Amino acid sequence: MLLNINKDKFKSDYQEKFIEINGKELSEGADYDKYEALAGLIRDYVAKLWVASNKKCSFSHQKQVYYFSMEFLLGRLLGTTLLNLGIRDMCKEALSELGIDLDKLEELEEDQGLGNGGLGRLAACFLDSMASLNIYGHGCGIRYKYGFFEQKIIDGAQVEAPDDWLKNGNVWEIKKPDEAEIVKFGGYVDMINQGGRLVFYQRDYEPVMAVPYDIPIVGYENGTVNTLRLWSAEPVVDEFDFSSFSRGEYSKAVDYRNSVEAISQVLYPDDTFYEGRKLRLKQQYFFVSAGIQSIIKKFKACGGNIKELDDSIAVHINDTHPALAIPELMRILMDEEGLGWDEAWRITTDVMSFTNHTIMPEAMEKWPVSMFQELLPRIYMIVNEINERFCRQLWNLYTGQWDKIARMAIIADGYVRMAHLAVVGSHSVNGVAKLHTEILKKEVMADFYYLDPKKFNNKTNGITHRRWLMKANPGLASLLRQTIGDSWIRHPIDLERFERYAYDGAVQAELESIKKANKERLAHYIKEHNDITVDPSSMFDSHIKRIHAYKRQTLNCLRIMDLYNRLLDNPHVNIVPRTFIFAGKAAPGYYLAKNIIELINAIADKINNDPRVNDLMKVVFLENYRVSLAEVIIPASDLSEQISTTTKEASGTSNMKFMMNGAITIATLDGANIEIRDEVGDDNIVIFGLTSKEVLNYYRNGGYSAADVIEAAPALKRVLDDLINGKYSKDKDKFRAVYDSLTTYNDEFFVLKDFVPYLEAQARVDEMFEDRIKWNKMAIVNIAHSGIFSSDRTIEEYAVGIWGSDYLYKNL
Numbered sequence: 001m002l003l004n005i006n007k008d009k010f011k012s013d014y015q016e017k018f019i020e021i022n023g024k025e026l027s028e029g030a031d032y033d034k035y036e037a038l039a040g041l042i043r044d045y046v047a048k049l050w051v052a053s054n055k056k057c058s059f060s061h062q063k064q065v066y067y068f069s070m071e072f073l074l075g076r077l078l079g080t081t082l083l084n085l086g087i088r089d090m091c092k093e094a095l096s097e098l099g100i101d102l103d104k105l106e107e108l109e110e111d112q113g114l115g116n117g118g119l120g121r122l123a124a125c126f127l128d129s130m131a132s133l134n135i136y137g138h139g140c141g142i143r144y145k146y147g148f149f150e151q152k153i154i155d156g157a158q159v160e161a162p163d164d165w166l167k168n169g170n171v172w173e174i175k176k177p178d179e180a181e182i183v184k185f186g187g188y189v190d191m192i193n194q195g196g197r198l199v200f201y202q203r204d205y206e207p208v209m210a211v212p213y214d215i216p217i218v219g220y221e222n223g224t225v226n227t228l229r230l231w232s233a234e235p236v237v238d239e240f241d242f243s244s245f246s247r248g249e250y251s252k253a254v255d256y257r258n259s260v261e262a263i264s265q266v267l268y269p270d271d272t273f274y275e276g277r278k279l280r281l282k283q284q285y286f287f288v289s290a291g292i293q294s295i296i297k298k299f300k301a302c303g304g305n306i307k308e309l310d311d312s313i314a315v316h317i318n319d320t321h322p323a324l325a326i327p328e329l330m331r332i333l334m335d336e337e338g339l340g341w342d343e344a345w346r347i348t349t350d351v352m353s354f355t356n357h358t359i360m361p362e363a364m365e366k367w368p369v370s371m372f373q374e375l376l377p378r379i380y381m382i383v384n385e386i387n388e389r390f391c392r393q394l395w396n397l398y399t400g401q402w403d404k405i406a407r408m409a410i411i412a413d414g415y416v417r418m419a420h421l422a423v424v425g426s427h428s429v430n431g432v433a434k435l436h437t438e439i440l441k442k443e444v445m446a447d448f449y450y451l452d453p454k455k456f457n458n459k460t461n462g463i464t465h466r467r468w469l470m471k472a473n474p475g476l477a478s479l480l481r482q483t484i485g486d487s488w489i490r491h492p493i494d495l496e497r498f499e500r501y502a503y504d505g506a507v508q509a510e511l512e513s514i515k516k517a518n519k520e521r522l523a524h525y526i527k528e529h530n531d532i533t534v535d536p537s538s539m540f541d542s543h544i545k546r547i548h549a550y551k552r553q554t555l556n557c558l559r560i561m562d563l564y565n566r567l568l569d570n571p572h573v574n575i576v577p578r579t580f581i582f583a584g585k586a587a588p589g590y591y592l593a594k595n596i597i598e599l600i601n602a603i604a605d606k607i608n609n610d611p612r613v614n615d616l617m618k619v620v621f622l623e624n625y626r627v628s629l630a631e632v633i634i635p636a637s638d639l640s641e642q643i644s645t646t647t648k649e650a651s652g653t654s655n656m657k658f659m660m661n662g663a664i665t666i667a668t669l670d671g672a673n674i675e676i677r678d679e680v681g682d683d684n685i686v687i688f689g690l691t692s693k694e695v696l697n698y699y700r701n702g703g704y705s706a707a708d709v710i711e712a713a714p715a716l717k718r719v720l721d722d723l724i725n726g727k728y729s730k731d732k733d734k735f736r737a738v739y740d741s742l743t744t745y746n747d748e749f750f751v752l753k754d755f756v757p758y759l760e761a762q763a764r765v766d767e768m769f770e771d772r773i774k775w776n777k778m779a780i781v782n783i784a785h786s787g788i789f790s791s792d793r794t795i796e797e798y799a800v801g802i803w804g805s806d807y808l809y810k811n812l
């Protein structure tokens with residue numbers, strides 16, 4: 001079923017909806033009223049498709065995929081939902097006839113920011129692609145009351161404010177209280193022998209009610225509407241006898257309510273840093289248990305035979321955070337469905353698959369056994385049994401090799417290791433880019449790889465071209481339609497046809513004018529938010545992502561400081577004017593990252609106010625980086641900074657968004673940058689820096705000396721001194737953390753080692769940028785080769801290679 005709505009029908013529906021919601025005429029309404037009425041109407045349209053889509057899927061024998069993720073970074077939904085419904089242009093025109101600017105209304109929507117960065121945004125792109133490819137693929141996560149914090153820059157430093165994204169309600173969600181599940185924490189396990197079978201009961205537990213909120217995920221012009229189910233924690237109301245308040249139970253009831261509500265209160269703001277807190281473990285079991293329970297309930301209600309669960313259901317675990325889905329499914333299959341261990345284990349491992357996202361040791365999740373056991377007594381028993389059986393298997397294979405077995409065990413040294421649980425309990429383990437998967441196989445998970453090499457595979461990440469090209473850059477989408485038609489919309493690989501226009505003068509001119517318009521829009525945004533005037537004809541050089549030592553914003557800072565020095569030394573040096581754009585949040589407890597933000601803002605302050613240079617360089621830090629801001633920066637960027645320490649960035653996805661929008665990448669050979677290079681060729685990307693071999697060699701064998709590197713490069717010595725000589729702050733110790741990380745602590749991320757090669761690479765960028773024909777050719781080649789980085793390609797690979805979902809036959 002597709003929507004059948006024309007302009008007149010839409011106009012009258014809209015006016016009616018406006019009155020229904022606001023109790024006044026459209027002409028009297030404020031913009032926000034108009035937004036709410038529009039979103040409400042579109043939600044109603046979607047609801048009809050949703051019901052039809054759900055009906056189809058409950059009765060079809062098509063495999064259902066459930067993507068479990070602690071984070072979904074959706075951003076705004078109105079614009080992309082209109083686009084996918086295929087009615088955005090029609091609505092824009094109709095609204096304009098009513099004197100309303102659709103783009104302006106879309107900007108009033110709060111971002112749904114329930115994620116930290118790449119991992120959460122990947123989950124959101126995957127939902128879009130699954131729906132658009134007709135896969136019955138649903139999301140399962142947590143409905144955090146407060147999403148990723150709002151970043152404010154005050155006196156040049158990051159200040160965090162709560163992200164109260166639900167303050168005006170959320171039109172996209174539908175609460176389903178009748179589908180609530182109970183999740184049990186604590187207490188003890190009672191074992192009872194019932195007719196020769198051991199039966200387990202959890203007693204004296206604290207019950208938590210998991211209430212689902214469903215969000216529709218609309219596929220691109222195909223009538224499919226999947227569901228993102230987010231769980232909210234509520235107290236079980238009849239848990240306390242409220243008449244007993246007078247007997248002093250009141251404060252106990254309040255404590256209970258607070259402890260329950262804390263579970264879905266707030267998203268942990270740490271990216272790549274594991275947080276060993278009990279509340280985090282509670283969050284993980286909470287949504288995983290609710291999710292698995294509801295899947296089984298629906299499966300059985302549709303008449304499914306539990307012994308064939310793995311024919312109909314696939315559960316994907318996004319990083320280790322949802323790995324408790326493995327023992328939770330075992331628990332349900334054994335304790336509630338009465339299956340024996342072996343059968344339950346076969347089904348569970350067949351159902352589960354796992355994506356690893358990081359190789360950084362500080363990000364690897366492990367839980368103290370005592371905490372785990374106390375909070376999840378029955379789940380602990382099951383994990384323990386999984387571990388014992390696994391170690392027995394290892395013992396048979398590697399008899400006597402105690403070290404190896406201890407290294408691979410799921411429980412060891414008083415901790416439960418979540419990555420090991422996820423690997424052992426899944427039939428598939430994938431990395432997110434070729435290099436990352438190779439490092440997993442050869443280094444981080446080498447023992448597991450040699451045990452079962454077939455389990456390991458690569459699925460290079462992707463991004464949805466619907467949001468990141470069609471929605472974010474309508475000018476470019478229109479140029480593509482005019483030149484190569486629109487087959488690329490359903491088959492993004494067809495973007496390759498655009499390469500034919502690489503040297504076409506008219507297309508180059510049009511591309512340049514689209515980029516210019518996008519840059520003017522960003523310049524306007526910068527003026528409004530930072531009160532800085534930037535020149536749209538300067539090169540827009542963007543470095544936007546989480547602030548982290550391994551992403552090396554410091555390297556970018558040092559070269560800007562160096563450029564400033566060179567301009568002061570020699571005002572006639574020939575450089576391309578640039579606007580340096582930064583955006584990104586630091587984890588609130590990450591002192592160094594916050595110091596880097598202060599440094600960027602101090603550099604901006606100094607340079608932007610120095611009339612000797614500020615017509616040649618401007619530095620801008622845009623606060624509160626989020627999806628909707630990325631959608632403005634990326635289409636307006638000329639240069640994409642992807643300069644992580646090689647081996648550290650598992651894939652990266654903003655690199656893909658930039659190339660798809662015609663930016664040229666300056667990059668280290670890390671993550672998916674390597675595959676971008678392979679696609680566009682060495683002439684259409686700028687590569688520099690240490691190779692993965694060199695980096696791994698340093699980590700393994702040592703031998704790196706920051707002091708030696710500084711000694712050999714006077715310009716480097718000078719910018720390092722500038723960090724602590726008062727040039728950028730009256731307080732000479734202000735950037736001590738950055739300085740010490742590079743010198744005293746021997747530069748863990750090889751910023752200094754890559755400094756000179758980076759400067760040389762930037763000089764090459766300058767040269768290329770001045771040759772407009774060459775630069776535009778490079779942009780066209782990048783756009784033309786970005787199709788393979790659509791998440792549609794990624795999801796097809798998951799569907800065929802991991803989930804075994806016969807999606808191609810759906811709807812035929």
Ligand SMILES: *Cc1c(COP(=O)(O)O)cnc(C)c1O
Nearest residue numbers: 117118545626627630652653654
């Ligand atoms: C794409 C995206 C990211 C990931 O960026 P990387 O540069 O790959 O780390 C993070 N945050 C937002 C808002 C994004 O859109």
